[in-house]
Structure formats: C-alpha cells, structure tokens
Amino acid sequence: MIKSTRRDFLKYSAAAGAALGTAGLSNLALADEVLKVGAVYVSPISEIGWTKQHSLGVDAIKAAMGNKVEVTTIDSIFKPQDAERVFREMASNGNKLIFGTSFSHGTPMQKVAPRFPKVAFEHCSGIRHMKNLGTFEAKYFEGTYVAGVAAGHMSKSAKIGFIGGFPIPDIVGPANALLLGAQSVNPDMTCSVIFLNSWFDPGKEKEAANTLISQGCDIICSMTDTATGVQVAGEKGAWSIGYASDMAKFGNGKHLTAFTLDWSSVYVSAAKAVAAGTWKTSERWQGLADGVVTMSPLNSALPADAVAQVTKAQKDIVAGTLHPFAGEIKDQAGKVRAAAGATLSTGDIRGINWFVNGVVGKLG
C-alpha cells in the first residue's frame, strides 16, 4: 500500500516542477522542434460563420507548416472564467503560440499572458496589448461599403435593412459604411437598423428580418453568427448580403455578395514568426488590401454597370484612393462629423458610436 504524506506530496511536486522547468528550457533551445499552436474558439465550428473562418486560419497554418506544427483547438469557450482556465492550460502544455478569437477572451488573455512570458498570444478583436499579447482585427466597414454599392444598384425601395448583434463600434461602423456605399449610387437610400442584443438567436433574427422586409426594406444584411437573415430574405424575395462566410447557398438565388473574413495570412505569419523566433507583439487592423476582408462572387443578376461600379469601389479601396469614411459625413442629427476632403481618424472609426445621416435607428 502506498502511503502518501503531505511531505511526500511536496517533494514529488517539487521534483515534477524541476522536471517541467528543464523541459521548458530545452524546448526553447531546440529551434527545429515541432511548434505547438493553440486556438480557442468562441462558438462551435459550424459550416459557416465567425468561428469557421478562424478554423480556416488554423488549417492554413497546418497547410503551410506541415509536420513542423502541432495544433490544439478548443471550441465553445465564451465565458471569461472558462477561457482563463483554458488559456492557462494551453500555455502550460507547451503551446508557444495561442490564439483567442473573441472580444470576451480579452481579459483572461491579459491575465494569463504575463505569467507565460515565453508564449506568444494573439487576440482577435482585442484592444489591449502587452509584451507578448498582440491583437488583430478586420476592417469590416470596407466590405460593407462595397456591398453597399451593389445594394444601391439593386434596391427598388431605396431601403436597406441591417441586423446587428450588439450596438458596438464593430457593428455600428459597418452599418454606416453599408449605407454610405449605397448612397454613393443613390443619395436617397436609407438603412433601418435592428439590434438583437445577442450574437446568436436565429428565431429573433428571423423576426427581425421579417420586420425589416414588412417595412419595405428589399436588401437585408445581417452581422450575426447565423445565416438566418440571408435565408429569410431569400424566402421573401429580398436581396441579401452575407457576412463572414459566403452564404450564397442559403440565399435562394438572392444573395448579392458577402463580405467574408480570411484570417489565414494573420495566422500563418504569426506561426512562422514564432517558429523563427522573430515574433513581436503588434496591432493589425487589416481590410480588403491585405486580403483579410474579401468579397464573395457577385450575384449574376447584377447589371454590367453595377458590377463595374462595385469592382471599381473595391479596387479604389485596395489602392487607397477611396475611403469609406471620407467626408463629407453627417450624422443623424445633421452635424458634420467629417468635413469634405477629410476622413474619420482611426480612433474615430474604432470607437464610432453614432449613425450617419439616413440610418433609421437609435443608439443608447
């Protein structure tokens, strides 16, 4: 019979700690070793949507680095208290690069990162940096602007319906840009906005889409984690704009385009940098030009002049000659937020908490 005393326990754990310590050091010494990468997802990896696009980024690391990399992923981690445990476990298990993919992973990552100074942390949609915690985010608004140009051409009622998860800058900005894109074609366009106050409630999203359509909107764009908005629009004969993934197969032929997210360049470059020992914390905010935001194929129902204008808007944004938030921009109250010739600053866009003129909806 094995008797275990407290003293024994302390002895063993000290020995184990020492063993772990040496193991950790030897890992660092061997540059040729397999790189362990961890990723934490906020929702299940379904066929489309936010988490799916992140899992494609992880797949890209595997494709680029082959047997030089070993990947661990954990999905459906939303609550900060769960996330903290998962991040700590991943870091203790020898992962040298760890991705957090939701805003809610921020606080746990900021807590765990300082304890593992040798581990690189990358946080998507994060705002706070540390020595070993970098952030990356996409310029969704560039995608919605381009989609808005298509919407401006195809809308008969001149009314867009926009469904957002939460009234946060990352949703408010794209809603504004969608309308600005549409107004570049037809200045009379308006955009009705509904917030679900949930990322994930297909039932409510359907009701919201029906509501918008019943009020005369004939373009539906939904920034949530489901394809319900696209599906309802297809049923009711309204055009739809997909988000995160190409949602054409849900749209019943009425899917105009989607602004999709492709994180693979971010994932692969981070993994390669860590493997080469050159990784440094950085803040990335990338859009169409970097390929992080991409436009899915346009609906074939778009007339040639519309296609030309949409493509031109996309090219100009990539070239930097067109900025979605270039003045003159007025808010709902008619106050000038960006004068003619000026553009909104990065800080203004990232913290945007007002609607442009023509949006029907209210922010708290």
Next chain:
Amino acid sequence: MDLFTAIFTGTIIAATPLIFAALGELVVEKSGVLNLGIEGMMLVGAAVGVWVSYVGLPLPLAILCAAVAGALASLVFGVLALTFLTNQYAAGLALAIFGTGVSAYIGKGFGSTPIDALKPLVIPFLTDIPVLGPLLFNYDPLVYLSFILFGLISWFLYKTKAGLIVRTIGESPDAAHAIGYPVIKIRYLVVLFGGAMAGLGGAYLSIAYTPLWVENMTAGKGWISLALVVFAAWRPARVLFGAWLFGGMTILQLQGQALGLALPSEVLSSLPYIATIVVLVIISRNRQFLALNFPTSLAKPFRPAR
C-alpha cells in the same frame, strides 16, 4: 403584405413554439411534477427533427420523431425524479444541461445546413378571402396543431375524468393513491407528454421557423415557457394569451427599432419580458384564484406508502 398583417402573423408564429412547450409543461405541473428541463427537451426535439429530414425522410415523420425524441429526453427526468425520487428542481436542471449537450452532439453532422421548411397550408377558398385569408388561414400545419392541442388540453384537464385524476394527483397524490390510482405511472405518462410537447416546440423552431439546426437555437425559449406557466396561474387560456403577448411584444419592439423609435435597443429588447410579467402579474393578483389553480403538491416527491 401590409404592416398590420406582418405584425399579426409574426405574433402568432413567434408564439407557437412557446405554446407547445408551455402547454406541455402546464399539464406536467398540474400533476404535481415540476420539470425544469424544457430547454433541453426542445433542443433535442429540434436537432432530431432536422436530422430526420436531413437524411431525406418526409417532414411529418420528422415532426413525429422530434416529439418522440422530446419524450425520450423527458424520460431521463422521469426516472430520476419519479423512480429515484431525487429533487425535481435538480433533476430538471440536469435535463436542461444534458439536452443542450446531447442535441449539440446529434447535430454535429448537419449544423447550419438549410433543409426544406414546412410550408404554409393553403386551404382552398379560406386562404383567398381578402384581409382575413392572409391573417388567419396562411400558416403552416403546426400552428393549427397548436390550437387544436390547446383545445384538447383544456377539454381534457377540465371536462374529462382522466383530467380530473391528473389534477387530483397534483393536489394530493396520497389521496389519489389511497383510492387506487397508480400515481407514479400516471405521472410518468404526463411527463412523457410534456416532453413530446417540448419536442414539438423545438421541431417548430428548427423545421418551420428557421429551417436549419444551430446549436442552442432555442435561445432561452424553454425558460420563457416555464415562466409563462407560472405567470399564467396554470390556466391554459392564459398561457395562450401570455405567449401571444410575449410574441407580439417581440415583434413590436423590432418594428419599433426599425422605425427608429427614440429608445435604445437594449430597452426595447427587454420590453417583451417586462410587459408579459407585468400584465400576467396584474391579471393574477387574485390570491384566491391563484390558490385554486396552484397544484398543491408541485415539486414534492411522492413515495407510495406500503
């Protein structure tokens, strides 16, 4: 479709899953059993419904399977609470969590894949009546089924001997046992019925409402149904009214948001909950009425004396 028709039909449709689940739970609670696991049973029903139709079987069969799956899920609760006499609150909560996990597992292969939706039933002549046709006769079969079931349940509980027995068991299982009724067996049947109704509610969401499976797609509707039963003072007609009120407020707050009502979306989003609670509390102020309808032995484990 004009605005009024949109709001009216939207309300009826939004209320349907709540009506199924809440009416089932009402019968269960009338027999003195409190099953908190509606959310889990709805999710299992929703996942199984989509699965059956995904493999190519017809929709009526998918709906039937969803009901059976809901009933099977409720059996987990039944065995724990009725046979092993565990705490009903704990067993119900366990079922809610268990159902969420199991449904996610069932749905692994076909998440977010759209299926053919249940189509509205076109009734000759009736659907074509101007104004009234689109308002009353343009729903899918499950909506009509929810009304039929409402009628049947009200009739069963208050007009039949079997309904009287169920209610008696909810008041005093000892008395019912003493005069020879198999209390545990009857409670099992009622729990299975409640599970089947929750499964139907789930299937309505995943087959008719948003025809696809996504994890956790009920988004709290099971808990709302549970609250409806209590606030409706265990009366079927009030459950119906409460579900419409809740559905109607949900649709109205969305319409309000889209019209640019000068209220923040967070406030508007909470309106359905506030309105439903306030109205149902007001109509249930009558203490005598509450005492008359409250199943006295609710959530109390019953062990037949030997």
